Amino acid sequence: MGELWVDGGRCQGHARCWALAPETFEIDEEGYAHVIPGRENSGDEPNVRKAIRNCPERAILERESTEAGEKAAEVSAS
Amino acid sequence: MTHLPDRVAIIGASVASAMLIERSRELGFAGEFIVIDSDPNAPYDRPPLSKQFLLGTGSVEPAEWWPEATPILNAKAIGLLPDKRTVLLDKLGEVAADAVVIASGAGSIRLPKEPAGVLSLRTAEDALALRNAVDAGAASAIIIGAGTIGAELASTLAQRGLAVTVVDLAPQPMQRFFSGHLGEEAKAWMHSAGVVTHFGVAVESIQKTDAAWTVQVSGLDLHADLVISAVGARPNTEWLTYSDLDISNGVRCTADGKALLTSGEIADGIFAIGDVSARQAEDGTFRRFESWTQAQRHGAALAEYFAGFESMELEQAPYGWTEQFGRKVQVHGMLPPEGELVQVYAAEERNAALYRIGSAEEEAAWIGVNAPRQFSRASMGMSLLS
Numbered sequence: 001m002g003e004l005w006v007d008g009g010r011c012q013g014h015a016r017c018w019a020l021a022p023e024t025f026e027i028d029e030e031g032y033a034h035v036i037p038g039r040e041n042s043g044d045e046p047n048v049r050k051a052i053r054n055c056p057e058r059a060i061l062e063r064e065s066t067e068a069g070e071k072a073a074e075v076s077a078s
Numbered sequence: 079m080t081h082l083p084d085r086v087a088i089i090g091a092s093v094a095s096a097m098l099i100e101r102s103r104e105l106g107f108a109g110e111f112i113v114i115d116s117d118p119n120a121p122y123d124r125p126p127l128s129k130q131f132l133l134g135t136g137s138v139e140p141a142e143w144w145p146e147a148t149p150i151l152n153a154k155a156i157g158l159l160p161d162k163r164t165v166l167l168d169k170l171g172e173v174a175a176d177a178v179v180i181a182s183g184a185g186s187i188r189l190p191k192e193p194a195g196v197l198s199l200r201t202a203e204d205a206l207a208l209r210n211a212v213d214a215g216a217a218s219a220i221i222i223g224a225g226t227i228g229a230e231l232a233s234t235l236a237q238r239g240l241a242v243t244v245v246d247l248a249p250q251p252m253q254r255f256f257s258g259h260l261g262e263e264a265k266a267w268m269h270s271a272g273v274v275t276h277f278g279v280a281v282e283s284i285q286k287t288d289a290a291w292t293v294q295v296s297g298l299d300l301h302a303d304l305v306i307s308a309v310g311a312r313p314n315t316e317w318l319t320y321s322d323l324d325i326s327n328g329v330r331c332t333a334d335g336k337a338l339l340t341s342g343e344i345a346d347g348i349f350a351i352g353d354v355s356a357r358q359a360e361d362g363t364f365r366r367f368e369s370w371t372q373a374q375r376h377g378a379a380l381a382e383y384f385a386g387f388e389s390m391e392l393e394q395a396p397y398g399w400t401e402q403f404g405r406k407v408q409v410h411g412m413l414p415p416e417g418e419l420v421q422v423y424a425a426e427e428r429n430a431a432l433y434r435i436g437s438a439e440e441e442a443a444w445i446g447v448n449a450p451r452q453f454s455r456a457s458m459g460m461s462l463l464s
Contacts, residue, residue, distance in 0.1 A: 010142060013406060014399065019454035029428075031406070031450025053378065056371055056397070058143040 002062035003040040004048070006033045010059035017051035017060060024048050025060075033059075080386030083176030083347070084109040087165050089155045090181035091121040091144065093370060094352030097377030098179065099145045105385040112173055114165065116154035119202040125370065127205040128230040129401060132212065133237065138202040155182070158321040160337075160345040179380065180318070180329050180337065180350040184311035184368060189222065193284055197306045199227055211304055212238055218302040219243070220293050222281055224251040226400040228308035229264070233402035236271040243274040243302065245295050250277060255398065257413035259435070260445065267403040276300075311368055313354045323348070328356035328366045334392070335380055351376035371397045395443075395457075405429055406450065410457035411436075411443030419445070423452045432456060 004024070006017075013031030017024075024039045024047070042048050043062050052060045088095045091113050099111050115121070121144040131138065151173075157166035164174045186198040197208050212235065219235050221228045224246040236242045244251070250261025251268065268275050279296040284305060286292075291305045313328035322345075323337050324330040329350035330338045335357065337348040350356075352373035356364040367373075375391040382389035395411045413435060423432035430448035434456070446453025 007142075012401075013450050014408065015450035015454040016397075018451075019458040019460070027451060029451070030448075031454075054394075056374070056399070 002043070002064050004035050004043050004060065004062055005040070006035060007059045007061055008032065008034075010057045012057050012059075014056055016054045016056070020051040020054060021045070021047035025051065081384050082107065082109065082386070083384065085175045086111050086177045086179060087163075087173045087175035088113045088179045088181055089115075089165060090183055090352070090354075091115040091117075091150045092181045092183055092352050092373065093141075093143065094373035094377040095179065095181040096121065096141070096143050096145055097374045098181075098351065098381050099148055099377075100143075101378045101381035102384060103145065105381060107381070107384065109176075111148060112151065112175065113148060114151045114153055114155055114167065114173065116152065116168075117201060117203075118152060120150055120152075122202050124200075127202065128199055128227055129234055131205050132209050132231075132234045138206070155317050158318055158323070158348070160321055160323060160339065160348050163347045177347045177349065177384075180348070180354055181352045181377075182314040182317070182354050184313050184353040186307065187310045187312050189281065189284070189307055189309060191284075192307060193286060195286060195305075196284060197304060199231060199306065199308060200311065208304075208306065212240065216240060216303040219304040219306060220245065220291065220300050220302040221306045221308055222246075222293070223308035223310065224248065224253075224275070224277070225308060225310060226252055226255050228306075229268070230400060230402045231306060231308060232268060232273050233271065236273050236403075240304075241272070241274075241302070243276070243300055244268060245276045245279055245281065245293070245300070247280055248277060251275075252400070255400065255409065256445070257415045259413060259415075259419045260433070263447075267405060271403050311353065313356075313366065315354065326356070327364070328354055330364050331355050331357050333358050333360075334383060334389075335376060349380055351380055367396065369396060369398055397457075405447050408446040408450065408453045408457075409444070410446075410453070411441070413443045413445070422456070423449060425449070 015027045015031035017033050018027045024042045025033045026036050027033045119138050121141040122138045123141045153170050154168040155165050156168050163178050166172050186200045218241040220243045224244045229251050232242050232244050251264040282294040284293050293300045315325040318325050324340050331350050335349045337345045337350050339345050353368050356366045379389040379391035399408045417435050419433045419435050422434050432449045432452045433445040434442050436442040444457045
């Protein structure tokens with residue numbers, strides 16, 4: 001099981017993940033979601049699985065931890 | 079008991095079939111999917127076609143949700159032999175499989191005697207033709223039909239600076255999406271963007287005169303550079319005409335998606351998912367849902383059926399959304415046409431509101447406007463506080 005993240009390019013602000021698994025997802029006023037820091041590894045929890053499957057945009061993704069580190073490094077460098 | 083086929087033929091590279099493939103692989107399915115679609119742009123996302131795509135300049139992007147390593151055979155399905163589970167193609171012969179999944183979707187309804195040159199919006203090609211017409215300098219448009227697609231188009235074209243007129247036989251915008259509710263509000267959204275509306279009117283004729291179009295509605299002559307027909311969709315079942323499947327209005331299926339023959343018996347190994355499937359409801363009638371979320375659930379539920387466990391996917395309340403005139407509108411549950419809509423939350427500075435219909439909290443249906451936080455909590459049966 002990899003690290004959870006929400007693809008901001010896909011998320012359209014339905015906010016369903018936050019309603020289903022508020023312990024893992026947070027949203028802004030327009031409904032756009034992100035993973036609460038420290039909760040990236042909660043992908044096995046039933047509520048989170050449900051949230052992943054209920055995202056109309058398929059925007060909740062999982063990636064390998066090493067790749068996650070690299071991507072984070074890319075973002076901070078750009 | 080599992081019903082795992084080795085080789086599954088899927089007609090249509092849609093959001094329903096993507097979910098079927100993804101969920102099947104998640105459940106350990108190791109067999110083969112053969113996906114057939116005649117649309118050269120497939121797979122792509124349809125919801126942005128009436129919105130972001132018309133505002134932008136780019137090409138239609140391949141859908142990000144299409145499962146990896148799943149090629150699409152670009153051919154047109156022209157027939158089905160249910161007892162042999164064989165799909166006939168216009169080219170490349172035929173495909174025989176252990177299971178055939180019909181996901182051929184729906185296409186635009188065209189008006190009777192609709193002249194050539196009237197635009198519509200369903201495919202990527204339609205959207206490109208419309209965007210090219212606007213880019214070429216069209217200054218005005220008449221949109222026939224004020225369903226969610228017609229209303230979204232009105233919003234987008236008004237945003238692009240066109241003078242937009244919307245006409246519909248229905249008394250209000252999005253009559254079906256809102257089950258007859260919020261009519262005055264939805265009209266006001268249109269009017270605030272300068273869109274002219276004529277509701278409760280019938281189109282009598284559509285004519286092209288010189289460079290412009292004339293649409294006659296209930297004795298009134300309307301003129302514009304473009305005419306767009308957005309009167310609805312009908313299931314893509316022509317290719318099944320001689321298949322012996324029951325295609326009265328979509329592919330008639332059991333509640334869980336097993337296709338029925340004209341005799342009423344189940345066509346063994348033939349399934350239908352998404353907009354094309356007409357599922358039998360508890361009262362015995364067959365209903366089609368034109369819904370993105372429902373299409374995904376059909377796909378996931380069929381994957382779970384193949385894997386042999388009882389799916390809960392189809393037990394969930396319907397969910398739909400539209401974006402228009404600066405508003406994100408979400409609907410949860412089956413809105414009853416009767417009954418009073420109660421506004422339970424409002425924030426006027428950002429055009430936000432939440433409405434409930436039905437008193438028993440568990441069966442209540444909800445409409446949210448620019449209120450994703452309140453809508454999501456309410457529709458999950460939670461308190462509006464926090």
